[in-house]
Amino acid sequence: MIYLNLFITFFKIGLFTFGGGYAMISLIQTEIVVNKQWIDAATFTDIVAISQMTPGPIGINSATYVGYTVTGNVWGSALATFAVCLPSFIIILLIALLYKQFKQNRWFNAALKGIKPVVVGLIASAAILLVTPDNFVDWKSWALFGGAFVATWWGKKSPITIIIVAGLLGLLLY
Amino acid sequence: MNIYLQLFSSFAKIGAFTIGGGYAMIPLIQREVVERKKWLDKEEFLDVLAISQSAPGILIINISIFIGEKMRGVKGSIVSALGSALPSFIMILVIAYFFENYKDNEIVARIFQGIRPAVVALIAVPLITLSKSANLNIYTSFIPIITVLLIVLLGISPIWIILSGALLGLFHFYFTRR
Numbered sequence: 001m002i003y004l005n006l007f008i009t010f011f012k013i014g015l016f017t018f019g020g021g022y023a024m025i026s027l028i029q030t031e032i033v034v035n036k037q038w039i040d041a042a043t044f045t046d047i048v049a050i051s052q053m054t055p056g057p058i059g060i061n062s063a064t065y066v067g068y069t070v071t072g073n074v075w076g077s078a079l080a081t082f083a084v085c086l087p088s089f090i091i092i093l094l095i096a097l098l099y100k101q102f103k104q105n106r107w108f109n110a111a112l113k114g115i116k117p118v119v120v121g122l123i124a125s126a127a128i129l130l131v132t133p134d135n136f137v138d139w140k141s142w143a144l145f146g147g148a149f150v151a152t153w154w155g156k157k158s159p160i161t162i163i164i165v166a167g168l169l170g171l172l173l174y
Numbered sequence: 175m176n177i178y179l180q181l182f183s184s185f186a187k188i189g190a191f192t193i194g195g196g197y198a199m200i201p202l203i204q205r206e207v208v209e210r211k212k213w214l215d216k217e218e219f220l221d222v223l224a225i226s227q228s229a230p231g232i233l234i235i236n237i238s239i240f241i242g243e244k245m246r247g248v249k250g251s252i253v254s255a256l257g258s259a260l261p262s263f264i265m266i267l268v269i270a271y272f273f274e275n276y277k278d279n280e281i282v283a284r285i286f287q288g289i290r291p292a293v294v295a296l297i298a299v300p301l302i303t304l305s306k307s308a309n310l311n312i313y314t315s316f317i318p319i320i321t322v323l324l325i326v327l328l329g330i331s332p333i334w335i336i337l338s339g340a341l342l343g344l345f346h347f348y349f350t351r352r
Contacts, residue, residue, distance in 0.1 A: 014231050016333045022300055024232075026325060027332045034329060045290045046277070050269055052296065055190055056262020059232040064266040069274060077267055085255060088231035092239040093248065095225055106351075107344065112228050114343020116308045118335050120301065121321025127298040128326050135290040144288055148295035159296050163289055170288015171281065 003079055006070060009036060010063050010083035018112075019119035021051075021058040026126035028062050034129075038070045042134035052159045059084050140173050177246060178253045184211060185238045185257030192234075199234050207241055214241065234258050317342075 009031050017024045025048060032038050039047075044062075051061040060081055067080030136142060144166055151157045151165075175183075184206050192199040200223065207213045214222065222244075226236035235255055242254030276282050310318070317339065324330040 012333065016336050017230050017232065018228075018336060019304075020227075020233060022297055025297060030325065030329070030331055035331070042290065043277075045293050046273070046286050048297070049286070049289045049293045050266070050273070052293070054262065054265050054269065055192055056259075056265070057232045057234055060235070060259050060262045061266050064263050065270045068267060068270040074267065077263070077270075081259060081263055085232070085235050085259065088229070088235045088239055089251065089255070091229050091231065092226070092236050093243060093251065095229060096240060096243045107347065108228070110347030111340040111343045114339040114341065114346065115336055116339075117310060117314045117317035118321050118332075118339035120305050120308050120310070121318030121325070121335070122332050123297060123301050123304065124318060124322050125325040125332075127294055127301070128322065130290075130294045130297065135294065137287065141287075141291040145291035145295050148292035149299060152296060152299045153302065162292050162296060166288045166292035167285040168288070170285050174284040174287045 002071060003076065005036070006067060006076060006080050007083045010067075010080045011086055013063075014059070014084040015087040017059065018115050019122070022126065023119045023122045024059050026122040026129065028059075028066075029126060029129055032062075032066055038066060040134065041130060041132045043069075045130055045135050048130075049163055053163055144169060178250065180211065181242055181245060181250055181254045182257040185242075185254045186261055188238075189234065189258040190261035203234070203237060213245055218244075 013024065013027050013031060017027060029041075029044060033041050033044050047062055047065050048058065050065070051058040054061065063080040063084040064077045067077035068074070070076055070080075136145070148162050148166060151162055152159075188199060188203055188206060192202055204216075204219055208216055208219050222237060222240045226233055226240055229236050235258060238254035238258040239251040242251035244250075246253075273282075277286070305315075305318070308314075321332075321335050324335055325332060
């Protein structure tokens, strides 16, 4: 039963991800942390951090990780990863068949135009939902948040640099 | 070398060496499939990219399925997608195994206590650039605000909001065309 549940959940995530990795975060979070409660918000934040430091897309990384923690074995990982990719197979193969018509489809583009502002809201929700007592334990957490924000926005530092420095500071401060 | 093996190894290479995902991968994919392998010309690549970005799902998986299909049909698409997913799958599996056993270790816990707020900042920063590229105006800027309220306060699934956004786009087009 847990396998079927895992499959359906990640299939849904694959099917409704528009606007890339960060938009996917709020979808994964609502499904896995809020609804199914397979992992808590702190663990989910850790997965996002690990995804940023390791190669590969966050969708694959979370599917693999969550599949493993939920079932405790490799098959859970493989099933969740397969499920998150399956909608892409169906949709891209369909599009490849109807390539020409699809490219100029004004209805499809109109729908996408409506989704775009929603994606902005999805990413904002992902950030807000991660502001939990586990992730922000004291004023030092907020200082780290502020520092990371400034370094990314004005300093144009890469996510890897930010995560490594924040990890070292965590070791020093806590 | 066998074409299936080439597809697999090209996408495995892309999957193994792009950290940060998404848009960081695009120049690497282009160099591999357009310049080195010459599977597509630049024009075709831009088409593949545009369609893969607008279709739902993971960008690199969509791109590899599309290119694999162009080269060798469904079999080609399976081999390519497998190639791009396998490196992160293996790596995360190893990390998950160790992390589940060591996350209560005092040093690991302290490191991640520092990392967590930084991750929230990493997610918050792209919001600024994204709001610009979504061309928000007085009317459309209500959409992200309502989205946040529905998700954060009412716990509504993003799926319903995405579907509503698509419908809104369709209505808008229906009533404003010609």
